[in-house]
Amino acid sequence: FGLALAGCSGRGGHDGRTVLGFSQVGAESEWRTANTASIKSAAHDAGIDLRFSDAQQKQANQISAIRSFIAQRVDVIAFSPVVESGWEPVLREAKAAHIPVVLTDRAVDVSDPSLYVTLIGSDFVEEGRKAARWLLQNTPAGDGPVDIVELEGTVGSAPAIDRKKGFHEALAGHPRYQVIRSQSGDFTRAGGKEVMEAFLKAEGKRINVVFAHNDDMAIGAIQAIEEAGLRPGRDIKVISMDGVKGAFEAMMAGKLNVTVECNPLLGPQLMQAVAAIKAGKPLPRRIVVEESVYPMESAAAAFPTRKY
Numbered sequence: 156f157g158l159a160l161a162g163c164s165g166r167g168g169h170d171g172r173t174v175l176g177f178s179q180v181g182a183e184s185e186w187r188t189a190n191t192a193s194i195k196s197a198a199h200d201a202g203i204d205l206r207f208s209d210a211q212q213k214q215a216n217q218i219s220a221i222r223s224f225i226a227q228r229v230d231v232i233a234f235s236p237v238v239e240s241g242w243e244p245v246l247r248e249a250k251a252a253h254i255p256v257v258l259t260d261r262a263v264d265v266s267d268p269s270l271y272v273t274l275i276g277s278d279f280v281e282e283g284r285k286a287a288r289w290l291l292q293n294t295p296a297g298d299g300p301v302d303i304v305e306l307e308g309t310v311g312s313a314p315a316i317d318r319k320k321g322f323h324e325a326l327a328g329h330p331r332y333q334v335i336r337s338q339s340g341d342f343t344r345a346g347g348k349e350v351m352e353a354f355l356k357a358e359g360k361r362i363n364v365v366f367a368h369n370d371d372m373a374i375g376a377i378q379a380i381e382e383a384g385l386r387p388g389r390d391i392k393v394i395s396m397d398g399v400k401g402a403f404e405a406m407m408a409g410k411l412n413v414t415v416e417c418n419p420l421l422g423p424q425l426m427q428a429v430a431a432i433k434a435g436k437p438l439p440r441r442i443v444v445e446e447s448v449y450p451m452e453s454a455a456a457a458f459p460t461r462k463y
């Protein structure tokens with residue numbers, strides 16, 4: 156990292172501003188839209204020249220964007236990796252060009268830790284645990300089965316892997332709780348609805364709980380549950396992640412039981428990290444975002460202050 160910093164100083168844009176190349180996953184969810192808006196407005200406020208690229212949920216597009224940032228000789232590259240694996244070659248190219256890399260939101264799986272400076276984002280494993288803890292505390296006492304279906308995020312992505320891990324880990328040792336089906340809905344509303352329709356067709360009224368890896372898939376699942384003539388939030392409990400406004404609206408309508416917050420407003424922290432890198436200041440390897448859990452009962456009071 157020290158070497159990378161030495162090489163990056165003084166590059167800058169034509170007007171002397173710091174140039175940040177950012178490769179975004181896509182626009183798959185309400186969370187992602189809020190994340191993009193946060194990054195764009197924080198760059199504007201910090202006077203940073205942001206070169207923004209939308210990968211439309213394809214790793215190949217992110218790799219091309221990073222190569223293009225290297226060719227443009229930007230000061231810093233940041234990206235939110237669509238999946239965890241497959242980044243070593245392009246990150247080695249960035250390192251060879253002495254361009255520091257910051258990860259936002261999601262982790263990468265690399266053997267060489269010097270390939271990025273820091274990761275700014277949530278603890279997804281803990282988010283999964285929080286969802287499971289809520290379920291353990293909010294299931295009526297008894298020893299009847301609690302049959303859960305799981306709507307997973309994008310296959311191979313850090314939040315899908317980690318939320319699943321945390322949720323299953325916290326339920327282990329509680330045999331009453333069984334995840335009876337699990338499939339990816341790719342973090343989209345359409346994906347969540349389609350997969351939930353298939354779950355309902357296969358399992359019908361046996362399903363007690365939906366655990367969705369994000370709010371958008373939960374909202375899609377709520378539609379599927381209603382179309383099947385069941386009451387989301389009552390006949391089937393719905394648990395999700397993110398805490399976007401759409402989830403608060405669903406909670407206020409009594410259709411979603413709880414959302415575990417995942418804060419997308421990472422722009423200001425990213426710009427601070429970029430400034431620190433430019434100034435040669437050290438950064439922690441991991442910058443974790445503080446987050447809450449919002450059960451249905453708290454939704455109306457919290458809604459007016461929600462920022463995304």
Ligand code: AHR
Nearest residue numbers: 184186187260314342369
């Ligand atoms: O990486 C964060 C996740 O990605 C959010 O939970 C989800 O909504 C988004 O698409």
